[in-house]
Amino acid sequence: MKPSLRFLEELVERAGAHEIIDAHQHLGSWGPQRGDWSPLDAIDEDVTARLAVLDKSGVDQCSLMAATQRPAGIVAASRANDAVVAEKARSERFRYAVCTLTFDSEQTAVTELGRCASLGFDGLMLHHRYEGKYLDHPLMWPILGSAQDLHLPVFLHLVPESSSEALWRLERVARAFPTLQFVALDALSTPASFSWVMHAAADMPNVAFDTALLLPALDAIRAFCARVGAERLVYGSDLLVTPPSEHFPWPLFEILASPITEDDRGLVLASNIRRIFGGSAG
Numbered sequence: 209m210k211p212s213l214r215f216l217e218e219l220v221e222r223a224g225a226h227e228i229i230d231a232h233q234h235l236g237s238w239g240p241q242r243g244d245w246s247p248l249d250a251i252d253e254d255v256t257a258r259l260a261v262l263d264k265s266g267v268d269q270c271s272l273m274a275a276t277q278r279p280a281g282i283v284a285a286s287r288a289n290d291a292v293v294a295e296k297a298r299s300e301r302f303r304y305a306v307c308t309l310t311f312d313s314e315q316t317a318v319t320e321l322g323r324c325a326s327l328g329f330d331g332l333m334l335h336h337r338y339e340g341k342y343l344d345h346p347l348m349w350p351i352l353g354s355a356q357d358l359h360l361p362v363f364l365h366l367v368p369e370s371s372s373e374a375l376w377r378l379e380r381v382a383r384a385f386p387t388l389q390f391v392a393l394d395a396l397s398t399p400a401s402f403s404w405v406m407h408a409a410a411d412m413p414n415v416a417f418d419t420a421l422l423l424p425a426l427d428a429i430r431a432f433c434a435r436v437g438a439e440r441l442v443y444g445s446d447l448l449v450t451p452p453s454e455h456f457p458w459p460l461f462e463i464l465a466s467p468i469t470e471d472d473r474g475l476v477l478a479s480n481i482r483r484i485f486g487g488s489a490g
């Protein structure tokens with residue numbers, strides 16, 4: 209049976225009435241890479257592909273962060289951060305740059321974070337599973353202290369099946385740095401993790417959550433806005449474009465389809481992440 213696409217047309221109209229910012233896009237590949245991988249090689253291809261994806265989805269702007277496999281350590285992380293700067297310079301639609309670190313040592317991490325802040329980066333992103341470190345590893349204390357001093361929001365991946373990124377570890381660091389703004393990535397992706405977030409988010413007012421890998425059930429967007437609050441949710445896709453990691457912008461269209469107010473939809477689609485990058489906690 210051929211489906212009626214009228215509801216899609218309504219969602220497209222609804223999208224056109226909102227500014228849309230994707231808080232969570234990666235530069236590079238998420239496949240295994242050789243030790244001295246540099247994403248600089250692929251920037252031309254990536255810029256073209258990313259702009260096409262933004263057009264396809266009606267996304268006005270995005271934030272860019274490096275992909276997360278860097279077996280060459282902090283040197284490769286620095287090169288990846290430089291690639292993010294280079295790609296950001298190619299379009300005003302690549303609005304925000306988020307740097308990354310490896311955990312070689314406190315000195316190398318804090319030094320690279322300071323370098324990135326001086327380059328104008330808007331935030332810090334970490335993916336502990338790929339670094340082989342726990343989210344509440346002791347090195348996090350000097351790293352988060354430095355991010356706090358530099359007024360940089362911190363984006364942390366919380367892939368639910370990874371014990372190194374267990375949600376209780378987020379709770380621990382969020383409480384240790386109550387004035388630092390965190391964005392928890394990928395945490396709304398399984399029934400168990402979604403339920404934990406619904407239960408625990410009230411005790412972590414300095415943590416926002418993104419929609420990447422969004423659970424395709426449980427009325428997640430409406431339920432989160434009703435219980436936790438629309439001001440704590442940001443649209444993020446976890447997208448990599450070369451090769452594409454997504455072919456239909458599922459979380460975006462679920463946000464557009466969910467029965468929430470247009471004011472709340474505006475918060476989720478753009479206003480919250482703009483406020484977070486603007487430096488206002490909460």
Ligand SMILES: [Zn+2]
Binds near residue numbers: 234365446
């Ligand atoms: Zn990600």
